[in-house]
Amino acid sequence: MTLAICAQDISKNYNIQNVHTRALDTISLEISAGEFTLLTGPSGCGKSTLLAVLSGMTKPDRGTVQSGDFVLTAASDQERDAFRLHKCGFIFQGFNLFPGLTAVEQVQIPLDYLKIPEERARQRAERALDSVGLSHRKHLRPAEMSGGEKQRVAIARALVKKPAILFADEPTSALDRENGERVVAILRAIAHRIGSAVLCVSHDLRLFSQADRILEMEDGKLRRDLRRPRT
Ligand SMILES: Nc1ncnc2c1ncn2[C@@H]1O[C@H](COP(=O)(O)OP(=O)(O)OP(=O)(O)O)[C@@H](O)[C@H]1O
Numbered sequence: 001m002t003l004a005i006c007a008q009d010i011s012k013n014y015n016i017q018n019v020h021t022r023a024l025d026t027i028s029l030e031i032s033a034g035e036f037t038l039l040t041g042p043s044g045c046g047k048s049t050l051l052a053v054l055s056g057m058t059k060p061d062r063g064t065v066q067s068g069d070f071v072l073t074a075a076s077d078q079e080r081d082a083f084r085l086h087k088c089g090f091i092f093q094g095f096n097l098f099p100g101l102t103a104v105e106q107v108q109i110p111l112d113y114l115k116i117p118e119e120r121a122r123q124r125a126e127r128a129l130d131s132v133g134l135s136h137r138k139h140l141r142p143a144e145m146s147g148g149e150k151q152r153v154a155i156a157r158a159l160v161k162k163p164a165i166l167f168a169d170e171p172t173s174a175l176d177r178e179n180g181e182r183v184v185a186i187l188r189a190i191a192h193r194i195g196s197a198v199l200c201v202s203h204d205l206r207l208f209s210q211a212d213r214i215l216e217m218e219d220g221k222l223r224r225d226l227r228r229p230r231t
C-alpha cells in the first residue's frame with residue numbers, strides 16, 4: 001500500500017486566555033492511498049485539528065508530517081499552500097459554495113487555479129459532476145439546489161483534480177440518511193477508483209460499515225485503529 005501521509009509524534013496545544021487545551025497528544029499515524037478511512041470520536045477530541053495538521057493548514061507544536069519526500073512540518077507557508085493546491089481536496093459540512101456561480105463553474109475553480117486551459121477544465125468539471133450524478137444540474141446555482149445536491153457539487157469540486165488526499169470533515173451531518181449514504185458511497189468510490197487516500201471525519205455510526213479503516217480518537221489521542229479486510 002502506498003503511503004499518502006505519515007505523521008509522527010504530533011502534538012498541538014492551544015493556549016487562549018489562560019485556557020490550556022491539549023488538542024493533539026503525541027499522535028503517530030499513516031494514511032494510505034486507495035483507502036477510505038473514517039475518523040471518529042467525541043466532540044472536542046481533536047479530529048478537525050488533526051485534519052488541519054495533516055493537510056498543512058496548522059503547524060503542530062511537535063512532531064513531523066510527511067507526504068512522500070515532502071516534509072510539511074519543515075516547509076514554508078508557500079510550499080504548504082502549493083502542496084494543498086496540487087495534492088489535496090477538501091469537503092466540509094457547510095458546502096462552501098459561491099452563491100453566484102453555477103455548479104459547473106464551482107467545480108472548475110480548482111482547475112483554473114491549476115492553470116488548466118478553459119476548454120479542458122470545463123470538460124473535466126462536467127465529467128466530475130457526472131460522476132456524482134449531477135449532469136442534469138450543472139447550470140444551477142446553490143440556491144436552486146437541495147442540500148444533498150450542494151454537497152455533491154462540493155465533492156465534485158474536491159475530486160475534479162484527482163487529489164492524492166481527500167479530507168472530509170463531517171460531510172454528511174447536514175444531510176438526511178439517504179443523501180448521507182449516497183455521499184459516503186461516492187467518497188468510498190473516490191478511494192477505490194481514483195486511488196485517493198480519503199480521510200473522513202464522521203460521528204455517523206451508519207457509515208462505519210463502508211469504511212476500510214476506522215480511527216477512533218479521545219482526548220487528543222488515537223485510541224483505536226481498526227482495519228477491515230476489503231470485500
Ligand atoms: N483555534 C483554536 N483555538 C483554541 N482552541 C481550539 C482551537 N481549535 C480547537 N480548539 C480546541 O481544541 C480541542 C479540539 O478541537 P477540534 O475542533 O479538533 O475537535 P473535534 O474533535 O473536531 O470536535 P467536533 O466533533 O465538535 O468538531 C477542543 O477542545 C477545542 O476547543
Ligand SMILES: [Mg+2]
Pocket residue numbers: 047048049169
Ligand atoms: Mg470538528
